[in-house]
């Protein structure tokens with residue numbers, strides 16, 4: 001469903017290349033994990049897939065469900081079914097979570113020619129999901145991510161994800177900064193999406209998350225390139241040996 | 255040449271009112287004489303004056319204003335205008351060109367007293383209340399108002415009364431393109447101890463934006479012990495506006511002001527909030543939305559004169575075209591005002607590269623056990639916030655419109671009365687709709 005070929009990218013305002021030719025294929029129903037040292041380009045890849053204009057693609061292609069993803073605006077990528085849980089969710093004062101999320105849902109529905117969700121339908125749906133994910137109800141009325149703790153922001157991302165019901169969910173270090181209980185609920189949220197023809201891509205530093213979300217494929221991203229891909233046992237190996245085998249003297253968990 | 259004309263006009267008005275002054279109580283006559291002398295001594299401030307550096311008011315004195323009073327009060331017209339501005343309904347007090355218009359006004363609810371004309375000026379105790387805070391060196395236009403105001407609006411919420419519905423005060427000018435007006439509305443709001451009220455003051459013009467108009471308004475607010483006032487002040491007319499607000503707070507009182515300026519060629523507000531009793535809380539919040547060649551200047555002063563007082567100040571501005579905004583906010587913590595907690599923020603959003611902001615937050619602290627924060631920003635929309643919204647499916651235009659509206663409406667969160675905040679929110683939306691193309695840029 002997602003096919004990345006020879007992807008090169010850089011920060012638009014700087015000459016230095018960050019991604020040096022990434023190849024990655026995700027088929028419907030698969031869960032992939034990306035691990036790699038700090039600064040190796042994991043978040044850059046995620047941002048490029050989401051369409052952040054801070055980054056510029058200099059070569060390569062990305063196809064998503066048969067469409068040229070790089071041609072689409074960020075909002076159209078979202079409406080086509082890509083959801084990115086960001087490593088650093090942005091705080092937006094003055095806009096309530098509820099308003100924001102309903103606008104997002106309705107934008108997607110309009111894109112697919114479906115009728116708007118009214119306030120009541122939205123609330124019923126949101127309340128049910130919040131309960132499942134252990135999100136406190138008052139979070140709906142608070143401005144988007146403003147004053148949220150690190151863990152609350154991550155939970156909020158997963159809550160948005162489950163409301164928006166994506167075809168491909170991309171999670172960038174959603175497990176970082178979570179306590180054990182939160183980690184479990186986040187994993188449950190992701191696992192609930194698993195199966196059928198949905199794809200999932202998780203970026204993580206921790207093997208621990210992969211105990212809960214067992215990946216089909218693990219990739220090691222080093223220095224802007226996929227250095228190795230393998231099964232879930234690759235994560236265990238990284239946990240033990242760090243990235244020394246990849247010429248980097250740094251433990252996997254930082 | 256015209257400057258002389260305007261000064262001449264003011265002088266003629268001063269001379270013309272000598273009979274009225276003669277009939278007034280001697281303290282009032284004395285106050286007016288002193289104020290007039292102060293105004294003449296200070297002269298019209300120029301950009302060489304510290305407090306007027308960023309604001310050139312010379313254009314105000316280059317217009318022809320009339321003095322003649324209008325014959326009949328156009329109540330029908332006033333109500334049409336109120337309907338257009340969505341301000342009909344509720345308890346309403348109308349002043350036209352600085353004079354009370356009873357036939358356009360409604361009666362006061364239980365516990366709220368309205369005094370005007372001779373009733374107000376001859377009432378007991380007025381000498382201890384009027385002009386105490388609004389006179390003073392450095393405010394030449396307050397002095398001018400004290401010298402020349404013809405009628406006083408005195409609204410008194412009696413001790414312990416809790417008024418749930420907001421009272422609307424409308425200061426209407428009849429100025430038009432052919433008939434200029436220079437008016438001096440004067441208001442005294444007194445909230446006695448333990449009373450709670452909400453008051454919304456609007457300054458509006460019966461005619462279009464090209465009316466030759468200068469409104470020189472002074473509002474004094476006295477809050478008794480543990481009194482509470484929600485106060486919206488909004489300039490809706492298209493001309494020149496000088497606004498002076500002086501608030502005097504007793505212990506444990508709670509004052510909350512939202513100043514909304516969506517209109518006006520040149521607006522200068524001097525707003526001061528005096529925390530003169532222990533444990534008082536004062537808020538000055540403001541939203542300015544300007545376009546074309548508008549200039550809006552807000553000068554604010556918060557006086558922490560006693561211990562354990564808290565203050566909150568949030569001033570925001572959105573600028574389009576060649577508009578200009580000035581913010582000068584001073585927080586003064588007096589010696590002995592321990593446990594002061596003061597927060598001040600000034601945020602400005604530029605929709606156009608030609609707009610200009612001058613911001614000058616100032617802290618002056620003479621006590622040691624205090625918490626004061628302040629900060630100012632001038633910038634464009636947050637690109638990362640815009641991207642975040644887009645990544646959730648909102649179009650670029652939708653995301654930008656939402657962010658600009660959220661930027662503005664943060665100020666309205668400080669207006670807890672729903673009727674007022676809904677009204678303000680609609681006005682903000684109407685303003686934004688006119689700047690849609692700049693927002694999409």
Ligand SMILES: Nc1ncnc2c1ncn2[C@@H]1O[C@H](COP(=O)(O)OP(=O)(O)OP(=O)(O)O)[C@@H](O)[C@H]1O
Pocket residue numbers: 011018036037038039040041042043044045054087
């Ligand atoms: N907006 C940016 N401006 C400048 N440099 C950037 C920007 N984004 C990424 N970089 C640089 O690109 C490199 C890769 O960063 P990226 O955030 O993709 O790493 P990462 O693998 O996600 O790291 P981490 O594990 O710490 O989250 C780093 O050297 C980083 O400094």
Ligand SMILES: [Mg+2]
Pocket residue numbers: 042043044087172173
């Ligand atoms: Mg990262």
